[in-house]
Amino acid sequence: MEPQADQRIALAVRGLSIYFGHHAVLKRVTIDIAARAVTAIIGPSGCGKSTFLRALNRMHELNPDARREGEIRLFGDDIYAREVEPVVVRRRVGMVFQKSNPFPTMSVAENVTVGLRLNGMRDKRLLAERTEAALRMAALWDEVKDRLQAPAVSLSGGQQQRLCIARALAVQPEVLLMDEPASALDPLATQKIEGLIVELKKKYTIVLVTHNMQQAARASDFTAFFYLGELVEFGPTTKMFTNPAQKRTEDYVTGRFG
């Protein structure tokens, strides 16, 4: 019998290394991601933060050269166990990408429910309920409730990104991974997304990769600093930005390198 998992820890990562071919992109990362909180991942380009994020829902496996060592437990469940399907992991750990990517052949409503429909949900009333709930959660409902049947690509850039968040929320994941979700948006749309992130952590665990120090400082509770594939420092965001233990962290968050 395994001991009861600590419900305050959403993702327990132990000794995680990821290789692409012979190149080690991530080196022995051990970290506990707190449930119902926002954890920001920062670090210069190429430090392995996107790979780390993708390893959390096994998306890195799309690269046939990828190889993994180490373990990740999602509320106690080993997501890399032999009998576990990546598809199931991804239903529990959703993802929002840097570039908004609503499906161009589908309407706003169809985009929200695509994850449910393609997993076999047929009930029209239930789908409509989930559409509204997800759009409300993504703070988009009031803007699109009269144009649910309009093509998704007719929305503005910021709306499209919130639609992608709604689409990820509709399948009711436990964790939401966000890979620089606001980096392609204007300041106003960015502000909306950040407000949304703070709102969403009441129900979800959020891991946020960002290049924007202010964003990490504003929106996150914990911050992890990655450099050259290693986790340099991890702690409460306020401490990381005001009194980091490591010289390299201080240099990075103050903009002296990176």
Add this chain to the structure above:
Amino acid sequence: MAGCTATAPRVEMTASNHRWRKAKNVCMQTLAFMCAALVILPLLLVLFHLLSQGASSINWAFFTQLPKPVGEVGGGMANAIAGTFILISLASLLGVPVGVLGGIFLSEYTHRRLNRWIRFTADVVNGVPSITWGMVVYGLVVVPMKGFSTLAGALVLGLMMIPLIMRTTEEVLQLVPAGYREAALALGIAQWRMILQIVVRTAMKGVVTGVLLALARVAGETAPLLFTAFGNAYWTHRLTEPIAALPLQIFNYAISPYDDWHRQAWAGALILIFLVSAINLGVRALTRDRFSRTAPQILMPGHHVATEVQPPHGTAG
């Protein structure tokens, strides 16, 4: 100031300089336009010639009657028109599913070495002269079955469609941005569903266009049908009997010594062109995008989508 002009020579803004540039521009533009017009010219010539030679022979009887025996004026190509429809329909039953599924395999499943061989084979096979296809099917089907048949004709056209459709399908699926695949997989959608409902659906117009190009290509094939479908002056009642086809009929009539048959051959060619264009326009109308006004520009073979595409397997960050 003097030092300034010495290091950075002033740009000439005089009228003469500008006029010379404008003249060059007009020259090049005219040249480019003429080259573009040269593409359209043959099509117009063919259409004009066919219309002037064949239109007079097109009448009701042409579509409803069988060919008349030698010496009798009149008759039509009803059996050849129907035969072409039957042949390309049967050929599609083989060529479309195999070609599209093969294209999906090439594009969506990464077996690098195997894919390279399939792709190479498909390209080589695409370049095989069509008469060779006819001979292969003659040896494999016609000889053992002891006779020319509809089946053999459909088989040879179907086989020719496979590599054509496979390569165009692969090409248009590759144009679908990787971000859509990732977004679907990250929702916990199974790969096969993602491929059918997201990738193929996004590229549907391109896939259909590829199928149409293949159909149009084989609809006009004559050589491989010479020793498979063979041709037939009457209606065909069984798949094991020879069958008439428009290109065959045109060929037979064109090389005959009779003026009346020549006129009918022109008419047949005209109908063949219309038929191919009609299939094209019809299916296009059927597969029109729901969101064609706003959707990102549609995926056609050889057309690139101007969206920024994330690398399929992100290693950065």
